[in-house]
Amino acid sequence: MTARRVVITGIEVLAPGGTGAEGFWNLLAEGRTATRGITFFDPTPFRSRVAAEIDFDPREHGLSAQEIRRMDRAAQFAVVAARGAVADSGIDLDTYDPYRVGVTIGSAVGATMGLDEEYNVVSDGGRLDLVDHRYAVPHLYNYLVPSSFASEVAWAVGAQGPSAVVSTGCTSGIDSVGHAVELIREGSADIMITGSSDAPISPITMACFDAIKATTPRHDDPEHASRPFDGTRNGFVLGEGSAVFVLEELENAKKRGAHIYAEIAGYATRSNAYHMTGLRPDGAEMAEAIRVALDEARMNPTELDYINAHGSGTKQNDRHETAAFKRSLGDHAYRTPVSSIKSMIGHSLGAIGSIEIAASALAMENNVVPPTANLHTPDPECDLDYVPLVAREQLTDAVLTVGSGFGGFQSAMVLARPERRAA
Known part of the structure; x- marks a missing residue:
C-alpha cells in the first residue's frame, strides 16, 4: 500500500513583532527584530532581562471572557492560531466525519506563565507556606495538565479524532507536526490540526535558564541580543508564540481546490x-x-x-x-x-x-x-x-x-x- 502524501493547506502564526502569518512573514522578510527588554514582570533580579514578547489582546482575537478566564496564555495562542489556520485553509470541517479529524499540539513547558501567576496569588506573593486555594482561578487544573491544550483546540474546531500533546522540549513543534503527518499517512485521520504553542516568559523560566547561563545577559542592547552564528553571541533570547497548520492528504486537497503551501515529504x-x-x-x-x-x-x-x-x-x-x-x-x-x-x-x-x-x-x-x-x-x-x-x-x-x-x-x-x- 502506498503511503498517503500529506500537505499543508492552512497556516496561522502568532509571533513577536507580527501576529498573523502575513505580519510574521513581513517581519522576517524585512529582517526586523522583535526582541526587547522584558515588560511582563520586573526583570531586575535576573541575569538575562530580554525576551521576544507578543503584544497580544485575546479579546481582539475573538476569545470570549469565559475562554480567557479558562485558558492560560499559551492555550489562548493555540486556539487563536488553530481557528486562523482553519480559516486560511478554506476547509469546511462540518462536511467531514469528526472522528477523522485530529489534533496534535506541541509544548515544552505547558501553562508555565499561568501556573507562575496563580502560585503568586494563592501564596500571597510567596508569603504563605500553606497556599489558599480559594484565591485560585477556577480552572487551575487545566493549567497543570498540558493535555488541556489539545482539548481546547479540539473543542474549538470540533475535532473528535486522535488528540495528543507532544512534549519533547525544543523539538516539540517539529515532532507534533511529524506525529500528525504519520497519523494521516497510516490512515488514522484524514485532517489534522497541528502545531505548537508556548508562553514561557515568566520569572521561574528566566531563573531556570539563568541557572545554566543559557540565555544572553546582553540586556543593554535587546534589539541585537539574539546573534546566531555570530562570534560575539552569548546565549539565546527567550520568546513566545504559536503556529498551527491544517494538514490533509494531497488528493483531498487537490479535489477541493485548496491552496497547497508545501508537502511534508x-x-x-x-x-x-x-x-x-x-x-x-x-x-x-x-x-x-x-x-x-x-x-x-x-x-x-x-x-x-x-x-x-x-x-x-x-x-x-x-x-x-x-x-x-x-x-x-x-x-x-x-x-x-x-x-x-x-x-x-x-x-x-x-x-x-x-x-x-x-x-x-x-x-x-x-x-x-x-x-x-x-x-x-x-x-x-x-x-x-x-x-x-x-x-x-x-x-x-x-x-x-x-x-x-x-x-x-x-x-x-x-x-x-x-x-x-x-x-
Missing part, C-alpha cells in the same frame, strides 16, 4: 543519549535525523534549496549544527543558504519548531530566504552560507528545517513542492 527524530544539555561536537545525531528525513522524502541532499536552522545563538548549538549539516549534506552544505529566524523572534521553546515550519513554507511561497539578523561577525567555525542581515530572493522548492533540544532531541523535516517531488 520527510520527517525523522533522534536522540543523542549523551547529556541533558550537552551536544556532541560532530553533530552525528542531527545528521542522522536529516539523512532519514531525506530518505523518507526520497530526495538527495543536492535537491535542498534552503535550510531553516535551529540557530539558537549558543556556541555549542551553532557549531554542533554546522557540523551536522556538513556531515549529512556533504559539499552541498557549502552551497545551501542557511538562516536562523530566532535572531528576530527569539526562542519560544516548544513553539519554535512549528513557527520555523511556517517560515519554511512561507519561504517557499515567496521564493525568499529570510536572513539571520545581527550576524555581523561570523564565527570562523560556522563557515556555511548563513545569509546575514538581508533576505535573499531565490527559487525555493525544497527546504530542510531542524530542531535541537535539551535532553538530546534532534529532529528534521523536509518540505517540498508536490510537483517537484513527483518529478
Whole structure:
C-alpha cells in the first residue's frame, strides 16, 4: 500500500513583532527584530532581562471572557492560531466525519506563565507556606495538565479524532507536526490540526535558564541580543508564540481546490543519549535525523534549496549544527543558504519548531530566504552560507528545517513542492 502524501493547506502564526502569518512573514522578510527588554514582570533580579514578547489582546482575537478566564496564555495562542489556520485553509470541517479529524499540539513547558501567576496569588506573593486555594482561578487544573491544550483546540474546531500533546522540549513543534503527518499517512485521520504553542516568559523560566547561563545577559542592547552564528553571541533570547497548520492528504486537497503551501515529504527524530544539555561536537545525531528525513522524502541532499536552522545563538548549538549539516549534506552544505529566524523572534521553546515550519513554507511561497539578523561577525567555525542581515530572493522548492533540544532531541523535516517531488 502506498503511503498517503500529506500537505499543508492552512497556516496561522502568532509571533513577536507580527501576529498573523502575513505580519510574521513581513517581519522576517524585512529582517526586523522583535526582541526587547522584558515588560511582563520586573526583570531586575535576573541575569538575562530580554525576551521576544507578543503584544497580544485575546479579546481582539475573538476569545470570549469565559475562554480567557479558562485558558492560560499559551492555550489562548493555540486556539487563536488553530481557528486562523482553519480559516486560511478554506476547509469546511462540518462536511467531514469528526472522528477523522485530529489534533496534535506541541509544548515544552505547558501553562508555565499561568501556573507562575496563580502560585503568586494563592501564596500571597510567596508569603504563605500553606497556599489558599480559594484565591485560585477556577480552572487551575487545566493549567497543570498540558493535555488541556489539545482539548481546547479540539473543542474549538470540533475535532473528535486522535488528540495528543507532544512534549519533547525544543523539538516539540517539529515532532507534533511529524506525529500528525504519520497519523494521516497510516490512515488514522484524514485532517489534522497541528502545531505548537508556548508562553514561557515568566520569572521561574528566566531563573531556570539563568541557572545554566543559557540565555544572553546582553540586556543593554535587546534589539541585537539574539546573534546566531555570530562570534560575539552569548546565549539565546527567550520568546513566545504559536503556529498551527491544517494538514490533509494531497488528493483531498487537490479535489477541493485548496491552496497547497508545501508537502511534508520527510520527517525523522533522534536522540543523542549523551547529556541533558550537552551536544556532541560532530553533530552525528542531527545528521542522522536529516539523512532519514531525506530518505523518507526520497530526495538527495543536492535537491535542498534552503535550510531553516535551529540557530539558537549558543556556541555549542551553532557549531554542533554546522557540523551536522556538513556531515549529512556533504559539499552541498557549502552551497545551501542557511538562516536562523530566532535572531528576530527569539526562542519560544516548544513553539519554535512549528513557527520555523511556517517560515519554511512561507519561504517557499515567496521564493525568499529570510536572513539571520545581527550576524555581523561570523564565527570562523560556522563557515556555511548563513545569509546575514538581508533576505535573499531565490527559487525555493525544497527546504530542510531542524530542531535541537535539551535532553538530546534532534529532529528534521523536509518540505517540498508536490510537483517537484513527483518529478
